[in-house]
Amino acid sequence: MKYDFNRIIDRRNTRSYKWDQSEKLFGDKEILPLWVADMDFESPPAVKEAILRRVQEGVYGYSVTSDSYKEAIAGWYRRRHDWEIQKEWITDSPGIVTSLSLSVELFSKPGDQVILQSPVYYPFYDVIRMNDRKVAVNPLKLEEGHYVMDYIQLEELMAGGAKLLLLCSPHNPGGRVWEREELLRLGELCLRYGVTVISDEIHCDMAMPGYKHIPFASLSPELSDITLTTLAATKTFNLPGLQTSYIVTSSPELKRKFEYKLKALSLHMSPFFTPEAVEAAYNEGGEWLDELVQHVSGNAEYAISYLAEHLPQVKPMKPEATYLLWIDCRALGLDADGLKKLMYREAKVAFNEGSVFGTEGQGHLRINLACPRSILAEALERFTQAAAPYVQQ
Numbered sequence: 001m002k003y004d005f006n007r008i009i010d011r012r013n014t015r016s017y018k019w020d021q022s023e024k025l026f027g028d029k030e031i032l033p034l035w036v037a038d039m040d041f042e043s044p045p046a047v048k049e050a051i052l053r054r055v056q057e058g059v060y061g062y063s064v065t066s067d068s069y070k071e072a073i074a075g076w077y078r079r080r081h082d083w084e085i086q087k088e089w090i091t092d093s094p095g096i097v098t099s100l101s102l103s104v105e106l107f108s109k110p111g112d113q114v115i116l117q118s119p120v121y122y123p124f125y126d127v128i129r130m131n132d133r134k135v136a137v138n139p140l141k142l143e144e145g146h147y148v149m150d151y152i153q154l155e156e157l158m159a160g161g162a163k164l165l166l167l168c169s170p171h172n173p174g175g176r177v178w179e180r181e182e183l184l185r186l187g188e189l190c191l192r193y194g195v196t197v198i199s200d201e202i203h204c205d206m207a208m209p210g211y212k213h214i215p216f217a218s219l220s221p222e223l224s225d226i227t228l229t230t231l232a233a234t235k236t237f238n239l240p241g242l243q244t245s246y247i248v249t250s251s252p253e254l255k256r257k258f259e260y261k262l263k264a265l266s267l268h269m270s271p272f273f274t275p276e277a278v279e280a281a282y283n284e285g286g287e288w289l290d291e292l293v294q295h296v297s298g299n300a301e302y303a304i305s306y307l308a309e310h311l312p313q314v315k316p317m318k319p320e321a322t323y324l325l326w327i328d329c330r331a332l333g334l335d336a337d338g339l340k341k342l343m344y345r346e347a348k349v350a351f352n353e354g355s356v357f358g359t360e361g362q363g364h365l366r367i368n369l370a371c372p373r374s375i376l377a378e379a380l381e382r383f384t385q386a387a388a389p390y391v392q393q
Contacts, residue, residue, distance in 0.1 A: 003288055005041055005295040006372040026344040032379050033350045037172075037324065039238040039370035041292070043277075046284035047237060050276040060272050065092065069275040073246065076282040080205065083218040089248045091259055094267055096202050096245050099230040099258075100166060101127040103198040106257045107228075108133055113162040117149065118358030121172045121200070125358070128166075136162045139360050140174070146317060147174045151185055158193035165190065167199040170206070170213060173326045173357055173366040175319030177211040180219070187216070187223045196254070197227045202245075205236040205289060207321040208297050217248065224250045228258065236289060237281040238370075244274035296323045299369040299376050306377070310384040313391050323370035329354075330363035332390040339365065347386035349379045 011019040018036045023029040042048070070087040077083040093099045104127050108114055113136035114128045128135050138154045140147035167186075170177050178186075190197055197216060204213040217227040232245035249255050262268045303325055304316045313331035334342060336355045343349050343365075354364030369376060 001291050001294070003291050005292060006374065008372055008374070009040060009042065011040065022350065026350050028344060028348060031344060031348050031350050032375065032382065034368040034371060034376070034379050035350045035352045035366075037235065037322075037368060037370075038240050039323065040372065040375065041238055041370065043238045044281060044285040044288040046280040047239070047277045050280035051273050054273050054276050063270050063272050063275075065270045065275050069279050072279040072282040077215070079286075081213060081215055081218070083215045085248055086250070089250050089255070090246050091249075091255060091262070092244070092246045092268075092270065093230070093258075093262065094243055094245065096200060096230045096232055096234075097123045097127065098267070099228075099245060099247050100124065100198060100200060101131065102258060102261050103228055103230075104128055104131045104133055104164065104166075106261055107196050107198070107254070108164045112164065113157065113160070115154070115157055115162050115165040115195075116358075117168065117171075119173060119354065119361035119364070120166075120168050120357060122356040122358075124166050124168070124200075137358065139358075140171075146320070147171060147176050149178075149182060149186060151189065154186075155189055155193075158189055158195055163193075163195050165195050165197050167197055167216060169199055169201050169216060170203045170321035172203060172322055173324055173352070173354075173361070173364075174317055175322045175324060175326060177207055177213055177320040180214050183214060183216055183219055187219055190226060191222060195226070197223075199227055199229045201229055202232050202235050203322045204231070206293065206296070206323055208293065208300070208319060211320045213321060217250070221250070226251070228254050233278045233281050237285055239274075239277060239281070242271070242274045242277055244271060244278060296369050299323075299371075299373060300325060302373065303367065303369065303376060303380060306380050307384070310380075311387055311391070314387070319369075323368065325367040325369055326354075327365050327367065328363065329365055329387075332363075332387055334363070334390060336362065339363075342386055342390065343383070347382040349382050351379075351383075 018033050022031040070090050074085045077085050110132040113134045115136045116124045117138045117140050136157045141150050199216045207213045217224040217229050228249040234240040315328040317326045339353050352366035354361035
């Protein structure tokens with residue numbers, strides 16, 4: 001491989017959210033962190049070079065985006081996802097969660113129900129509740145080792161008045177790549193009941209070999225016009241510290257309302273460094289991403305095999321996308337506090353504890369696989385050794 005994803009990069013003392021808070025968050029600075037979803041890899045060389053060129057300009061004034069930036073975005077989705085995006089559909093936003101929160105505020109009213117499919121990325125709950133809306137939970141069902149949608153209960157929520165859906169595609173934490181038929185069935189219900197869809201597709205580029213992400217808005221012009229898709233290069237190319245994302249919608253009404261709110265909050269200015277980084281990533285980072293996916297896929301296979309051999313009582317869900325591994329640890333008989341004690345005090349590792357993803361996530365853990373194999377191996381060894389005494393006989 002051209003890129004070395006097994007090289008250890010010491011991120012301690014770099015003001016890293018992931019590596020420099022272990023003592024503060026978990027009580028021990030020696031804890032091995034495999035939790036928050038950023039990677040322990042350098043971004044593609046072209047990204048670093050683009051940022052350095054921008055740095056060397058020496059004057060860091062107000063800036064605007066260029067047509068080439070939006071052309072890079074549109075070209076990426078055309079090549080990678082068979083999705084024809086018009087440049088006019090793209091609007092920058094400071095971050096995915098910002099876009100989700102603004103969308104809940106703009107496209108629902110206080111007291112309204114907003115649908116999410118649990119277990120799901122925990123800020124989904126925050127952006128609903130903190131905007132004075134009600135969480136309408138459509139629990140995912142476990143079938144044949146992966147999650148599927150419960151369309152019957154979903155239709156009940158829509159028939160009961162819920163007019164906004166937060167879709168997580170690919171799914172975090174379960175790693176599902178929703179199939180075309182699943183999305184079309186979901187879309188039919190949304191069109192029938194007049195439901196607007198906010199589709200978080202930040203993990204779309206991380207589909208594992210053999211799987212293909214389908215953008216929800218690409219399914220039909222009718223679905224495109226009721227969908228606002230939140231996207232970013234940050235998960236794909238390890239750029240989360242640049243605080244950049246964008247939304248895509250073909251609906252003039254959704255776009256107008258979103259842009260008006262951005263301007264009202266003065267969030268509409270272009271960051272100085274990020275357009276160059278994103279443009280370089282999309283235009284020159286394809287080979288790097290292909291090798292990254294191979295590495296993450298290998299880490300997933302390694303972790304699943306290791307757990308099967310050393311702690312077969314826990315059940316990992318094979319990821320179809322993302323660099324996250326969702327494992328069912330209910331056989332250990334531990335509640336949320338017990339799992340935290342096991343991780344932080346006994347195993348000296350930090351994974352994500354599952355109850356934050358919703359009631360349906362209780363008894364589960366989420367492991368970040370975007371690290372060198374040696375770090376993953378050490379974390380799994382620590383965890384399985386510490387967990388062994390808890391196995392129910």
